[in-house]
Amino acid sequence: xxxxxxxxxxxxxxxxxxxxxxxxxxxxxxxxxxxxxxxxxxxxxxxxxxxxxxxxxxxxxxxxxxxxxxxxxxxxxxxxxxxxxxxxxxxxxxxxxxxxxxxxxxxxxxxxxxxxxxxxxxxxxxxxxxxxxxxxxxxxxxxxxxxxxxxxxxxxxxxxxxxxxxxxxxxxxxxxxxxxxxxxxxxxxxxxxxxxxxxxxxxxxxxxxxxxxxxxxxxxxxxxxxxxxxxxxxxxxxxxxxxxxxxxxxxxxxxxxxxxxxxxxxxxxxxxxxxxxxxxxxxxxxxxxxxxxx
Amino acid sequence: xxxxxxxxxxxxxxxxxxxxxxxxxxxxxxxxxxxxxxxxxxxxxxxxxxxxxxxxxxxxxxxxxxxxxxxxxxxxxxxxxxxxxxxxxxxxxxxxxxxxxxxxxxxxxxxxxxxxxxxxxxxxxxxxxxxxxxxxxxxxxxxxxxxxxxxxxxxxxxxxxxxxxxxxxxxxxxxxxxxxxxxxxxxxxxxxxxxxxxxxxxxxxxxxxxxxxxxxxxxxxxxxxxxxxxxxxxxxxxxxxxxxxxxxxxxxxxxxxxxxxxxxxxxxxxxxx
Numbered sequence: 001x002x003x004x005x006x007x008x009x010x011x012x013x014x015x016x017x018x019x020x021x022x023x024x025x026x027x028x029x030x031x032x033x034x035x036x037x038x039x040x041x042x043x044x045x046x047x048x049x050x051x052x053x054x055x056x057x058x059x060x061x062x063x064x065x066x067x068x069x070x071x072x073x074x075x076x077x078x079x080x081x082x083x084x085x086x087x088x089x090x091x092x093x094x095x096x097x098x099x100x101x102x103x104x105x106x107x108x109x110x111x112x113x114x115x116x117x118x119x120x121x122x123x124x125x126x127x128x129x130x131x132x133x134x135x136x137x138x139x140x141x142x143x144x145x146x147x148x149x150x151x152x153x154x155x156x157x158x159x160x161x162x163x164x165x166x167x168x169x170x171x172x173x174x175x176x177x178x179x180x181x182x183x184x185x186x187x188x189x190x191x192x193x194x195x196x197x198x199x200x201x202x203x204x205x206x207x208x209x210x211x212x213x214x215x216x217x218x219x220x221x222x223x224x225x226x227x228x229x230x231x232x233x234x235x236x237x238x239x240x241x242x243x244x245x246x247x248x249x250x251x252x253x254x255x256x257x258x259x260x261x262x263x264x265x266x267x268x269x270x271x272x273x274x275x276x277x278x279x280x281x282x283x284x285x286x287x288x289x290x291x292x293x294x
Numbered sequence: 295x296x297x298x299x300x301x302x303x304x305x306x307x308x309x310x311x312x313x314x315x316x317x318x319x320x321x322x323x324x325x326x327x328x329x330x331x332x333x334x335x336x337x338x339x340x341x342x343x344x345x346x347x348x349x350x351x352x353x354x355x356x357x358x359x360x361x362x363x364x365x366x367x368x369x370x371x372x373x374x375x376x377x378x379x380x381x382x383x384x385x386x387x388x389x390x391x392x393x394x395x396x397x398x399x400x401x402x403x404x405x406x407x408x409x410x411x412x413x414x415x416x417x418x419x420x421x422x423x424x425x426x427x428x429x430x431x432x433x434x435x436x437x438x439x440x441x442x443x444x445x446x447x448x449x450x451x452x453x454x455x456x457x458x459x460x461x462x463x464x465x466x467x468x469x470x471x472x473x474x475x476x477x478x479x480x481x482x483x484x485x486x487x488x489x490x491x492x493x494x495x496x497x498x499x500x501x502x503x504x505x506x507x508x509x510x511x512x513x514x515x516x517x518x519x520x521x522x523x524x525x526x527x528x529x530x531x532x533x534x535x536x537x538x539x540x541x542x543x544x545x546x547x548x549x550x551x552x553x554x555x556x557x558x559x560x561x562x563x564x565x566x567x
Contacts, residue, residue, distance in 0.1 A: 006390075006471065010389065010390040011386075012382075013386035013475075014387060014390075016382075016383070017380055017442060017446065018383070021405065021442060021443070024438050024439050024442075025405040028416035028417060029416075031416035032415055032416045035416065092312070095305060095308065096309060098302070098305060100302075102306055102309075102310075103305075103306065106309050106310070109317065110313060112546070115496070115545055116542050116545065116546075117502070117542055118502055119500075119502045119517040119520065119538075119541065120323070120541055120542045123520065124319045124322070124538070125319065126524075127323060127326065127531070128322070132335060133326075133531055135318075135322055138337045167316070167319065224407050228409045230410070230503050231502050234521075249411055256411070257418075257507055262418075262419065266415055269409070269411050269412050269415060270412075272411070272412065273409065273412045276404075276407050276408055276409060276412075280400075280404050281400075283403075
């Protein structure tokens with residue numbers, strides 16, 4: 001088979017995918033960028049292709065307090081969910097990393113929160129956070145504690161989102177850490193044991209350093225995903241009370257589809273997209289580093 | 295490291311207790327879907343309550359049935375289209391070593407990582423002109439943004455594992471390149487195809503955000519329909535729970551089938567798990 005024939009065949013195979021991807025991902029991204037340079041407001045059609053002041057939305061970004069607030073909420077949400085998911089994921093992975101039929105079966109059970117449709121996760125937690133029907137509030141009442149509805153309480157709203165999100169995604173970090181643990185060479189463990197290491201020392205000085213590459217990657221993946229948080233906030237708090245749980249993604253959604261300010265929302269989204277691309281690039285660098293570890 | 299029997303028992307016990315604790319919110323919803331409204335508000339909950347299928351029956355006679363069918367049609371269509379376009383590309387990218395391969399990889403990862411709102415705004419605007427708002431076609435198209443990349447990500451490693459000598463032998467016997475791929479390689483990648491197809495289906499099935507914004511009534515999918523129970527029809531908890539259970543049922547079954555591939559699917563193949 002001549003190599004030019006092969007080349008033609010391969011191009012024939014790849015071309016449709018690349019063409020479709022260009023149309024469905026590149027073109028919309030460009031359109032988003034273009035829209036962000038207009039003051040597009042759906043209720044005022046004349047604003048659609050108005051480029052008289054292309055940076056108007058971006059200037060607005062700098063002075064918008066609500067946007068600043070949303071970024072701060074996002075930082076808090078991302079920090080706590082990623083930290084908790086890593087901690088719980090590692091702890092469970094260490095617990096389950098023993099050769100045993102039962103524990104292997106349990107691993108599958110632990111994955112359930114992650115594979116549930118996000119909207120079902122949101123419904124589950126809506127039930128838990130609604131005092132009338134919540135088993136959690138039922139237990140509190142039986143104990144004689146008077147606990148207010150958490151998702152409408154300013155002190156607890158963000159925490160309740162963090163709890164639900166942590167529940168949804170701890171299996172992800174657990175799964176990745178488990179995969180890494182299974183590649184931990186037995187010689188390393190044996191050598192440490194010969195040197196008289198206690199189980200705690202073994203974990204601290206052998207296991208944790210070995211999995212730090214995977215932890216970094218899992219953390220980055222969760223960090224990027226935490227920027228997309230939507231169904232939980234939409235169903236549980238709707239960004240409230242006030243704007244205490246309004247993350248940037250959600251604020252952008254409100255601006256576009258509740259207030260019709262698509263131009264302004266596009267500008268916010270362009271910034272979000274840029275942040276995502278930077279983080280993706282970091283991931284690719286980190287994965288390169290992670291692969292050298294194993 | 296923990297060889298003592300007592301420790302093993304302790305670990306098993308702890309793992310089971312934690313699993314029950316972790317799953318209790320999910321089990322609660324499942325049980326709720328079989329309760330009458332009066333039973334749902336009953337505290338303390340009775341272990342043996344008269345189970346009812348009324349909630350499911352009510353769903354089946356409502357518009358939820360149409361939404362459920364919409365979800366099925368959109369998810370299956372998006373899966374089929376992604377596989378038809380993406381699988382040959384995955385094969386070619388595996389066999390054809392060019393420098394642009396890495397750029398394509400990066401592009402695909404970035405499009406999977408992008409926040410959905412980045413696509414939603416331009417799609418929403420474009421669909422208003424193309425009259426694709428509230429259509430199944432419109433949803434299938436936007437689901438390609440994640441599913442096509444997923445197919446290429448998932449299938450490429452499968453083809454990397456198949457030796458080139460397989461199709462080369464077929465070529466010597468006079469097969470064309472297309473026949474070599476279609477008759478030799480494709481059947482051998484069956485398990486990979488099945489896993490990829492299921493993951494595509496799940497990602498499309500699980501979508502809430504795109505469907506929320508790009509559909510109104512005609513093309514509404516099941517996740518959006520369930521949320522509408524909350525907004526418009528009062529708090530019908532039994533029906534909400536039953537709807538949620540019906541949405542998660544196919545997901546749970548399929549996830550169990552492809553649990554081995556979940557890591558690579560969710561990390562867009564960046565980690566070989």
